[in-house]
Amino acid sequence: MMLKKLELESLQADIANIDRLLSSRTQAEDPIGFFQLTNRLAELKTQLEAIRARTDKLASVALFFGGAPVFGSRGISAEFAGRAINVFQDLVSKSFAATEGGTLGERGPIPLRGNAQMMLTDVARGSFGLILEETDANDSLAETALHEIVDGVTQAILDISAPDDAVYEAALVKVDSRSLMSFRDFFKLLDDQSATLRLVEGDKDTELDSTAVHRARLRTDFINVEDTVSDSMVGRLTFLPMHRRFELKVTGSEEPIYGTISSEFSRERLEELERTPNVLGKVWKTKIRIRETLRLNQPPKLTYTLMGLIEKVED
Amino acid sequence: MIPAFNVSNVLPPYVGANPAIPSFFSPYDASMVELVAMYATSPERIDILKGLLAYREKLRRLNITHGFQLIDGSFVENCEALRGRPPADVDIVTFAHVSVPPAQVPALVQNNLDIFDSAQAKATYKCDAYFVDLNKPSALVVSDAFYWFGLFSHQRVSNLWKGMLRIPIMSDDSLVSLP
Numbered sequence: 001m002m003l004k005k006l007e008l009e010s011l012q013a014d015i016a017n018i019d020r021l022l023s024s025r026t027q028a029e030d031p032i033g034f035f036q037l038t039n040r041l042a043e044l045k046t047q048l049e050a051i052r053a054r055t056d057k058l059a060s061v062a063l064f065f066g067g068a069p070v071f072g073s074r075g076i077s078a079e080f081a082g083r084a085i086n087v088f089q090d091l092v093s094k095s096f097a098a099t100e101g102g103t104l105g106e107r108g109p110i111p112l113r114g115n116a117q118m119m120l121t122d123v124a125r126g127s128f129g130l131i132l133e134e135t136d137a138n139d140s141l142a143e144t145a146l147h148e149i150v151d152g153v154t155q156a157i158l159d160i161s162a163p164d165d166a167v168y169e170a171a172l173v174k175v176d177s178r179s180l181m182s183f184r185d186f187f188k189l190l191d192d193q194s195a196t197l198r199l200v201e202g203d204k205d206t207e208l209d210s211t212a213v214h215r216a217r218l219r220t221d222f223i224n225v226e227d228t229v230s231d232s233m234v235g236r237l238t239f240l241p242m243h244r245r246f247e248l249k250v251t252g253s254e255e256p257i258y259g260t261i262s263s264e265f266s267r268e269r270l271e272e273l274e275r276t277p278n279v280l281g282k283v284w285k286t287k288i289r290i291r292e293t294l295r296l297n298q299p300p301k302l303t304y305t306l307m308g309l310i311e312k313v314e315d
Numbered sequence: 316m317i318p319a320f321n322v323s324n325v326l327p328p329y330v331g332a333n334p335a336i337p338s339f340f341s342p343y344d345a346s347m348v349e350l351v352a353m354y355a356t357s358p359e360r361i362d363i364l365k366g367l368l369a370y371r372e373k374l375r376r377l378n379i380t381h382g383f384q385l386i387d388g389s390f391v392e393n394c395e396a397l398r399g400r401p402p403a404d405v406d407i408v409t410f411a412h413v414s415v416p417p418a419q420v421p422a423l424v425q426n427n428l429d430i431f432d433s434a435q436a437k438a439t440y441k442c443d444a445y446f447v448d449l450n451k452p453s454a455l456v457v458s459d460a461f462y463w464f465g466l467f468s469h470q471r472v473s474n475l476w477k478g479m480l481r482i483p484i485m486s487d488d489s490l491v492s493l494p
Contacts, residue, residue, distance in 0.1 A: 003472065010471040021458055030451045031421045032413070032431060033459060039433060040445075125474040 003060050003131060004051055005200045006124065011048045015041065056202070057143050059134035059150035062124060063088065064198035067210065076128040080193050085120060085130060087189055088153075091182040092116050095156075096149045098176040099263065116146055129198075154201040156183065161208050161216035168219060172293065173260055173303050177225040184220040191217040222296035233257075233288045234313055238280050239306070241270035246306045248286060259304035262289070278312070285310040317345050317353045317480060324393035326478030328468065341468065341478030342385055347371075347486045351493065354390065359401035361493055363390060366441035367405055368488055373430055373440075374409065377423070379484065382411020382449060386480040387467040404441045408463045410456075411484055412449045420448070 018041045027034040069080035096116035122131040134146045152174075159171030160183060175183065190197060190213045197208045208216070235253075239246035239261060247258040261270065273279045287308035293301045321327040331339040347368065355361050374380075388406030395401055415423050424431045429439045436444035447459045467479045 006472045014466070017462055021462060024458060025451075025455050030448065030455055032424055032446050032448045033451065033455065035424055035431065036433060036445050043434075122473050124472060125476075131473075 003062050003200055004054060004056050005203065005205050006062060007051050008048065011044055011051065015044050015048065018044065055143070057147060059118065059144060059147040060132065061118075061150055061154055061199070061201040062129050062131045064124065064129040064200070066128075066196040066198070068194035070128045070195075077193075080189075080195065081128075081130065083189055084186075084195075085132070087182060087186045088132070089116075089118060091153050091179060091186060092118060092146070092150055094176070094179040094182055095153050096146065098179060099145075099149060099152070116149065118146075118150070129200075151202055154199055154204055157186070157199060157208075157216075158204065158206050160219060161187070161212040163212075163215070172223075172225075173291070173305070177227050177291075180220065180223070180225055183216075184223075187213060187217040187220050224294040226292045226294070228290050228292075229307065230288050230290060231310060232285065234283060234285050236281060237284045237286065237309075239270065239274070241267060241274050244270070248284075248288070248304075248306075251283065257288075257304050259288075259306065261306045262308075264307065273309075283313045283315055285313055317343055317349055318478070320393045323475055323477070324397050325470070325475065326391055326480070328476045328478050342481035343478060345386075345480050345482055347482060347488045347491050350386070350480065350482060351491050355493060357395075357401055360390070363402065363405050363441045364491075365493055366439070367407070368491060368493075370407075370430070370436065370440040370442045370444060371484060371486075371488060373427070374411070374484055377427060377430070378414035379409075379411050380414075381484070382409060383481050383483045384409045385463060385467060386482060388443065391480060392477075404437055404443050406443045406467070408445045408447060408467075409484070410447045410449055410460070417450070 018037050022034065022037050022041065025034060063084065065076060065080070065084065069077040093110050093116040097110045118132040119135050120130060121133045121135075123129060124131060134144060134150075156171050156175055159167050162168055162171075172180075189195075190208075191210075194210065196210055196213060199206055199208070233248060233250060235248040235250040235256070237246065237248050244261045244265075244267075245258065246261050247256050249256045286306060287310055289305040289307050291303045291305070293303065295301070318327055318330045326341065326343070329340045350367075351364055355364055371384075385408045386405060387408075388404070389398070389402040390405035392402075413420060413423060428435045430436060430444070431446055433444055436442045445463070447456060447463070449456055469476055
C-alpha cells in the first residue's frame with residue numbers, strides 16, 4: 001500500500017509532464033504521440049480521481065528527514081534513523097495504549113503494544129523518507145484503530161510545534177503524561193541532531209523546519225504534567241456535545257470548572273444525554289481527570305477532563 | 316545481458332564496479348531468447364511473453380522493423396516478492412520508424428488500434444504499449460525519450476532508481492520456444 005498523498009503527488013507530476021508534452025506538438029506533426037498521450041492523460045486523471053476517492057483503512061505515515069543527519073538523497077545517519085523510528089513507534093504505542101486501554105500508568109509495560117506495531121515498508125528518496133505502515137493480513141472494511149491513533153499522533157506533532165500557542169495548549173490537554181515524555185524525546189532527538197521533518201499522513205503534508213522543531217522541543221522540554229482522577233467532584237453539570245466541552249458548577253465553590261469531555265464518551269452518547277430529561281442542569285457526582293501542568297517560570301495550570309458520570313445527587 | 320534483480324528486487328541501474336562502461340549501464344541490451352530465458356518462470360509470465368511476441372510479430376507485419384523496444388514495469392521486477400503476485404502485463408515503449416508516409420499515419424493508427432491504443436494492446440497482448448515514431452520532428456523524439464526514460468528509470472513514490480531492458484524489433488524471436 002502506498003501513501004495516498006505521495007501517490008497523488010507522483011501522478012500529478014506525471015500528468016503535468018504529459019500536459020507539457022501535448023502542448024509541444026500538434027496532432028498533424030505527431031498523430032501517434034498525440035493520440036497516445038491524450039489517452040494516457042485521460043487514464044492518469046481517472047487514476048488520480050480513484051486515489052482521491054480512496055479511503056485508506058490502515059495506518060501509514062511518511063517521515064521525511066532533512067538537515068544534518070541526511071546526506072542528500074544518498075542516505076541518512078543509521079543511528080539517527082533507528083532512534084527516530086524507535087521514538088515514533090513509542091509515541092504510537094503509548095497513544096494506542098492510552099486510548100484503547102484507558103489511562104496509561106506512569107511506568108511499567110505498555111499494554112496492547114503488539115497491536116500498535118508499524119512496519120518500515122519503504123524508503124522514499126529525494127530528501128530521505130521512511131515509510132511506516134500498518135500491515136493487516138485481512139482486508140479491513142473500516143479504518144483501523146491504529147489508523148486513528150497514528151492520525152492523532154501526527155496531528156499532535158504538528159500542534160505541539162505550531163506557532164500558535166493556543167493550538168499547542170489545546171493539543172496538550174489531549175496528550176497523556178506518559179506519551180508527553182515520548183513527544184519530548186522525539187523533538188529532543190530532532191533538535192539535538194539539527195534535523196527537519198516533513199510529515200505526510202492522510203491529507204496532512206507539513207514541514208517542520210528547524211524553528212518549529214526547536215519551538216516544540218522547548219515546549220516539551222520544560223513541561224511536566226501530573227494527572228489525578230477524582231471520583232468525588234459534585235456539581236451542576238452542563239455540556240456542549242458538538243464541542244465536547246463541559247462546565248461543572250462545583251458545590252461549595254464559587255468558580256465553576258470547565259474543560260473537555262473524554263473521548264470515552266462517544267458523540268452519540270453525549271447527544272443522547274443532552275436529550276435525556278434530568279441530566280443537564282442537574283447535580284452530579286462526576287469522575288474528573290485533573291491535570292496539573294508545570295512549566296518553567298510559569299504558574300501551574302490546572303485543566304479538567306470529564307471522564308464519567310457516577311450518580312445523580314438530589315438538589 | 317540481463318542482470319539479476321538487486322536487493323530491492325528490481326533491475327539494477329548499473330552493474331559492475333565501473334558504471335561508465337556502456338554495457339554495464341541501463342538500458343541493458345538483450346534478445347528475446349534472453350528475455351524468455353530469464354522471465355518465463357510462471358504460467359502468467361509465459362502468457363505475457365507470448366503476448367509480447369505476438370505484438371512484435373504484428374509490428375513486423377506492418378513493416379515496422381527499424382527500431383527497438385524499452386521493456387520495463389513489474390514484468391522486469393521481482394513482482395512476486397514485492398507485491399505477492401505475478402505481473403499483469405509488460406510495459407513497453409517502441410521507438411521505431413513507421414513504414415508509411417506521414418499522411419497515412421492516422422489511418423495506420425486507426426486500422427491497428429491493437430498496436431497503437433495502449434488499452435487495446437493491453438487487452439490483446441498483455442502489453443501496456445506506447446510507440447514513439449522516429450520519423451517525427453527530432454525535438455519531439457527527444458522529449459518523448461526523456462519522458463519515458465525518466466518514468467521507467469524510477470519507481471513511483473519511492474523514487475528508487477532502477478534499470479530497464481532494450482530489445483531490437485528485429486531479434487531472435489523465431490528461436491524462442493515457449494510451452
